[in-house]
C-alpha cells in the first residue's frame with residue numbers, strides 16, 4: 001500500500017449525475033441551501049413549495065437551471081426527494097404525498113426539536129424519529145435520512161466554495177443509501193458516510209440540539225467529521 005492509498009477505500013457508489021432531485025419545502029433556508037449546492041454541482045434540481053408561485057420565484061433567484069413547482073409536482077418529477085419542511089408540518093405533508101412519492105428515494109433531513117430558555121432540545125416522535133415517521137407514512141418509498149447537521153447559512157453563502165463536513169446517511173436499503181452518499185459526495189468538501197438503519201435516526205436528529213449549543217458558544221457553524229473512515 002502506498003502512502004496515498006487509504007486503509008479503508010471508499011466503496012463504489014452509483015452514478016447519480018442524471019437523477020433529478022426535488023426539495024419539498026425548498027423555499028426555506030435548508031431546502032434552498034441544498035438546492036443551491038446540488039445545482040451548483042451540476043444536478044438537476046426542482047424546488048417544491050405549497051405554492052407553485054413561491055417555488056418559481058425561489059428557483060428564479062437561485063438560477064443554475066433550478067425549476068420551481070408545487071410539492072406534489074416536484075415529488076412526481078423527481079427521482080430523489082429531499083424533505084426539508086419544519087417538523088410541525090412533516091407528517092401531514094408526507095401523508096398527503098404518499099402516492100406521488102411511491103417508488104422514489106426520499107431523503108429526510110428533519111430534526112424534531114423544541115426550544116426554551118435553555119436552548120434547543122430533542123423531541124421524541126411517536127414513531128421514534130422523523131425518518132421513521134416518514135417510513136411509516138410512505139411504505140412504497142425508499143426512505144433514507146441525511147443532511148441533518150448542515151448549516152443552512154453555509155449552504156446558502158455563495159462566497160463559500162467548499163463545505164468541510166461529513167454527512168451521516170441512514171436507511172434500511174443499501175442501494176438507496178448508496179445513492180444518497182453519492183449525491184452528497186457531489187458537493188465540494190462533503191462526504192456521505194453510511195451511519196446505520198432508520199431505527200437509529202433519533203440520535204442523529206437529536207444531535208442537532210448539541211450542535212446548536214456548540215454554535216451558540218463558539219459563534220460557529222459547526223459540522224461533523226467521522227475519523228478513520
Ligand SMILES: NC(=O)c1ccc[n+]([C@@H]2O[C@H](COP(=O)([O-])OP(=O)(O)OC[C@H]3O[C@@H](n4cnc5c(N)ncnc54)[C@H](OP(=O)(O)O)[C@@H]3O)[C@@H](O)[C@H]2O)c1
Pocket residue numbers: 024025026027028029030031048049050051054055083084085086087088089090093109110111112147148149150151152153
Ligand atoms: N435551517 C437549518 O440550518 C437546518 C439544518 C439541518 C436540517 N434542517 C431541517 O430542515 C427542515 C427545514 O428547515 P428550515 O430552516 O428550512 O425551515 P423553514 O424555513 O421554517 O421551512 C422550510 C419550508 O417549509 C415549508 N413549510 C413551512 N411550514 C410547513 C407546513 N406546516 N407544512 C408544509 N410545509 C411547510 C415552507 O415552504 P412553503 O411555504 O413555500 O411551502 C418553508 O419555506 C427542518 O425540519 C429542519 O429541522 C434545518
